[in-house]
Amino acid sequence: MRIADIDLNRYSNQFSSYTELRLHENRVQSIALVNGDVVANTRDTSSGVSARVFDKGAWGFSSSPDFTNDAIEGAIAAATKNAAFLAGRTGDPKAILPHAMAKRSSDFTTKKPHLTQQEKIAFLKRIDDYVVKNCPDIVSRQVAMSCLDMEKKLRTSEGSDGHNINTRSIIVVRLTTRNDAGQPIELGVPFGSRGQFEDVFVSTEDIEAKVDELYRRLMDKKQAVKPISGYHDVILASDLAGILAHEAIGHTTEGDIVRAGSVAGDYLGKQVASELVTLVDFANTYEGETLPVPVYLDDEGVASQDAVLIEHGILKSFMHNKDSAQFFGMSLTGNARAFSYADEPLVRMRNTAILPGTSKLDEMIGSIDDGYLLMNPTNGQADSTSEFMFGVQMGYEIKNGKLGRAITDTTISGIAFDMLKEVTMLSDEMVWSCSGMCGKKQPMPVGMGGPSVKTRVFIGGE
Amino acid sequence: MSEREIAAQTLDVIVRNGFDKAACRVSTDELHELQAETGEINLFRTNFETEIGLVGIDRQRRASMSVNKTDEATIGEAVADLKTMAEGTDPDPAYDISPAQPHESFEGGIAEPDYDAMYDRIVELQRHVAASYPTLHIRSAAVTFARRRSCYLNSNDVGFQSSRGLYQVSVQFSSREGNDNSSMMYTGYSSYDLNTPVHESANVDMLLRQSTEQVKTEHIPGKFVGDLVIAPNCLRDFIGFLTMRIADGAMIAGTSVYKDKLGQQVASPKLTLHSMPLADDIASGYWVTGDGFKAQNSTIVDKGKLETYLLGLYGANKTGLARAVNSGGCYVVEPGAQSYADMIGDVEQGILITRFSGGRPNDRGDFSGVAKNSYYIKDGKLAYPIKETTVSGNMVELLQSIEAVSLERLNFGSAILPWVRVSGITAS
Numbered sequence: 087m088r089i090a091d092i093d094l095n096r097y098s099n100q101f102s103s104y105t106e107l108r109l110h111e112n113r114v115q116s117i118a119l120v121n122g123d124v125v126a127n128t129r130d131t132s133s134g135v136s137a138r139v140f141d142k143g144a145w146g147f148s149s150s151p152d153f154t155n156d157a158i159e160g161a162i163a164a165a166t167k168n169a170a171f172l173a174g175r176t177g178d179p180k181a182i183l184p185h186a187m188a189k190r191s192s193d194f195t196t197k198k199p200h201l202t203q204q205e206k207i208a209f210l211k212r213i214d215d216y217v218v219k220n221c222p223d224i225v226s227r228q229v230a231m232s233c234l235d236m237e238k239k240l241r242t243s244e245g246s247d248g249h250n251i252n253t254r255s256i257i258v259v260r261l262t263t264r265n266d267a268g269q270p271i272e273l274g275v276p277f278g279s280r281g282q283f284e285d286v287f288v289s290t291e292d293i294e295a296k297v298d299e300l301y302r303r304l305m306d307k308k309q310a311v312k313p314i315s316g317y318h319d320v321i322l323a324s325d326l327a328g329i330l331a332h333e334a335i336g337h338t339t340e341g342d343i344v345r346a347g348s349v350a351g352d353y354l355g356k357q358v359a360s361e362l363v364t365l366v367d368f369a370n371t372y373e374g375e376t377l378p379v380p381v382y383l384d385d386e387g388v389a390s391q392d393a394v395l396i397e398h399g400i401l402k403s404f405m406h407n408k409d410s411a412q413f414f415g416m417s418l419t420g421n422a423r424a425f426s427y428a429d430e431p432l433v434r435m436r437n438t439a440i441l442p443g444t445s446k447l448d449e450m451i452g453s454i455d456d457g458y459l460l461m462n463p464t465n466g467q468a469d470s471t472s473e474f475m476f477g478v479q480m481g482y483e484i485k486n487g488k489l490g491r492a493i494t495d496t497t498i499s500g501i502a503f504d505m506l507k508e509v510t511m512l513s514d515e516m517v518w519s520c521s522g523m524c525g526k527k528q529p530m531p532v533g534m535g536g537p538s539v540k541t542r543v544f545i546g547g548e
Numbered sequence: 549m550s551e552r553e554i555a556a557q558t559l560d561v562i563v564r565n566g567f568d569k570a571a572c573r574v575s576t577d578e579l580h581e582l583q584a585e586t587g588e589i590n591l592f593r594t595n596f597e598t599e600i601g602l603v604g605i606d607r608q609r610r611a612s613m614s615v616n617k618t619d620e621a622t623i624g625e626a627v628a629d630l631k632t633m634a635e636g637t638d639p640d641p642a643y644d645i646s647p648a649q650p651h652e653s654f655e656g657g658i659a660e661p662d663y664d665a666m667y668d669r670i671v672e673l674q675r676h677v678a679a680s681y682p683t684l685h686i687r688s689a690a691v692t693f694a695r696r697r698s699c700y701l702n703s704n705d706v707g708f709q710s711s712r713g714l715y716q717v718s719v720q721f722s723s724r725e726g727n728d729n730s731s732m733m734y735t736g737y738s739s740y741d742l743n744t745p746v747h748e749s750a751n752v753d754m755l756l757r758q759s760t761e762q763v764k765t766e767h768i769p770g771k772f773v774g775d776l777v778i779a780p781n782c783l784r785d786f787i788g789f790l791t792m793r794i795a796d797g798a799m800i801a802g803t804s805v806y807k808d809k810l811g812q813q814v815a816s817p818k819l820t821l822h823s824m825p826l827a828d829d830i831a832s833g834y835w836v837t838g839d840g841f842k843a844q845n846s847t848i849v850d851k852g853k854l855e856t857y858l859l860g861l862y863g864a865n866k867t868g869l870a871r872a873v874n875s876g877g878c879y880v881v882e883p884g885a886q887s888y889a890d891m892i893g894d895v896e897q898g899i900l901i902t903r904f905s906g907g908r909p910n911d912r913g914d915f916s917g918v919a920k921n922s923y924y925i926k927d928g929k930l931a932y933p934i935k936e937t938t939v940s941g942n943m944v945e946l947l948q949s950i951e952a953v954s955l956e957r958l959n960f961g962s963a964i965l966p967w968v969r970v971s972g973i974t975a976s
């Protein structure tokens with residue numbers, strides 16, 4: 087049975103307290119080539135129903151992998167019973183949640199005929215062939231595709247409902263060469279965006295151009311030198327600005343994290359960044375453009391709003407679910423999202439970005455006498471103290487305003503609210519990334535964006 | 549229907565659709581979770597999940613798929629898609645399924661959750677913290693009962709059934725005094741029972757106490773090269789480089805620094821590392837590998853010497869090397885001869901690291917990252933908790949530089965790990 091065919095309104099008479107009823111299906115397709123061989127050719131579908139019930143401040147949750155009438159009714163009954171179990175022990179009769187009622191639907195599936203797995207493999211093989219023909223100094227190559235469709239249908243006891251299908255398609259190309267000492271040197275880059283494969287990957291030409299750039303950087307990296315550890319003037323390239331917004335600031339301003347003791351709770355209304363910095367968690371749209379992870383209705387039935395976190399350097403607000411909005415007495419932002427049918431909604435970022443400035447990247451590089459240009463992030467982590475870390479797999483020295491030698495992989499870190507005060511230039515470009523997968527109890531696709539940023543950070547190394 | 553009946557029917561459909569080799573794994577999961585956030589136990593979750601994993605090989609063309617519905621129509625559609633996917637890919641002689649083995653059933657752990665015990669353990673932890681560590685804030689504490697029933701069948705007449713139920717405990721916390729905050733810390737373990745208070749398990753109480761100390765942190769006096777004492781809580785971050793690079797991905801790609809190192813010294817003689825999915829004291833073990841072999845315990849590194857790669861059937865066929873007798877994980881490090889206290893006492897200058905927030909090491913093993921919830925060690929004593937301190941080095945060299953392994957070990961249910969002291973790490 088398809089989600090589209092199930093009418094959730096018929097179950098609303100079984101809601102005895104505040105209730106969210108959600109049908110949810112994740113569809114993942116993965117193909118991986120290693121040195122031209124297909125090592126993964128798989129498809130995973132996981133779907134089911136969940137109900138979450140609020141009773142005197144306690145939450146009950148239950149899920150089932152079936153879409154049958156019995157399963158849906160059973161999930162509501164079990165969640166209601168679970169909430170009552172806790173309410174009977176820890177319940178607060180005065181506990182309430184903010185009200186929200188919204189109806190929003192969206193569908194980002196392709197209108198084109200679906201390509202077969204064979205056609206998708208052939209597409210990846212064309213990229214692989216391009217690498218073989220045009221990147222002679224490669225000892226190992228990986229081309230991997232991962233496509234995720236996330237379909238949700240929601241009905242709440244407050245009357246919210248919606249049917250939303252988000253999609254994204256990513257291809258990662260990772261190349262390995264060897265340096266003069268025979269050691270492996272690798273570099274990988276994700277390509278892709280919101281949408282299904284048929285809409286995102288129309289031709290290999292765009293990717294081929296990016297493979298050329300990837301290979302050029304990898305050849306630079308063969309001769310890379312280790313960065314000098316310590317605080318340095320840096321340009322964080324636009325692909326790093328997004329992860330900076332997400333890891334360094336975003337996590338510390340999630341309402342549940344603030345409630346749990348994040349330092350951001352002390353800084354509301356205060357100057358936490360240079361006046362150049364405005365940072366927003368966009369719900370779905372920026373300057374008329376639909377963003378990588380568009381959220382119109384969150385999993386608590388709240389119409390998603392942009393959350394302006396920092397405006398001209400002042401910490402303005404936080405991201406919320408119903409619990410945290412109620413606790414702080416703030417407006418709902420619609421940030422509650424669950425990754426799978428078996429997960430409860432948590433406060434999650436959507437499309438978090440630093441807004442661009444007016445500088446040109448060349449003049450930003452030209453303004454640094456001794457520092458680094460950092461690009462190509464890997465993983466990252468945040469802390470409630472606002473201390474952040476993320477990995478950087480590519481970069482260059484900047485000497486006297488000019489790019490110098492490439493540097494080896496490193497890690498950058500700092501205290502976000504200190505580092506943001508050191509921002510002195512922002513480029514006029516805005517680059518969005520769609521490949522982020524945030525980990526906070528559950529995984530979650532996130533969008534990230536920003537310009538190039540001139541600031542000071544701590545660079546790890548010897 | 550039982551997991552075995554679903555698996556048998558599904559396998560039959562795969563074979564009838566013309567696949568030369570077929571495998572099916574059916575798992576049903578039951579999860580009951582109590583979770584406390586912001587002081588109250590405020591979430592009670594019960595989940596039921598099903599997963600049917602299908603593998604088909606047709607003229608050495610392989611495809612795999614998972615669905616979570618067991619009805620005939622879903623299975624039929626999935627197998628038809630599997631056929632299309634296999635036809636669309638290239639043949640590879642390395643694809644195979646496990647050979648015939650005696651049918652076996654395995655059972656472990658507990659059958660049912662004890663809600664009262666789950667609830668009481670969380671409340672007990674909250675009361676302990678309130679009484680002993682008033683500046684500490686439990687961000688999240690969860691006790692979960694998880695039971696998985698599983699059946700693996702393949703067309704070579706392999707049949708394994710298993711069932712295991714256990715508790716999983718996780719705690720996240722930080723401390724605050726005035727405007728000073730500690731870094732967030734977390735830990736967790738799995739167990740077949742809840743007989744022991746949470747704070748008395750897996751060194752939780754030491755971490756709670758340390759968190760309250762870590763609201764006041766200092767910079768290290770300056771950049772230095774010294775020792776790193778790695779706590780059991782983050783030892784997996786440091787042995788993970790080895791275990792990842794001897795597994796299928798890096799070995800098939802040919803990028804592993806451990807390629808051609810079998811039988812050679814890859815670590816200090818102080819390190820002996822096992823993978824023990826069958827050990828009685830590993831609650832989160834397994835009996836069957838992902839590719840359908842009965843699992844065995846193994847020694848990966850014996851006194852520093854690499855004894856086995858962690859290759860699955862495909863990786864072994866692809867590289868021409870031996871298949872590992874398990875799927876890795878369940879790591880057990882042999883204890884050393886020195887107590888944790890003596891290990892610290894021997895450090896002239898170094899860092900005790902309890903949480904590593906680091907970038908992914910590159911293929912050569914170079915790493916750097918922030919030492920979180922960590923201490924500066926000077927002249928054999930923990931001097932003070934540190935802030936904004938990066939440690940860097942090379943994972944290959946780090947394992948070679950192990951100088952001591954502690955007598956004491958922590959059992960996390962998924963691993964049994966000691967404190968380990970290494971040298972030559974740059975702290976800055």
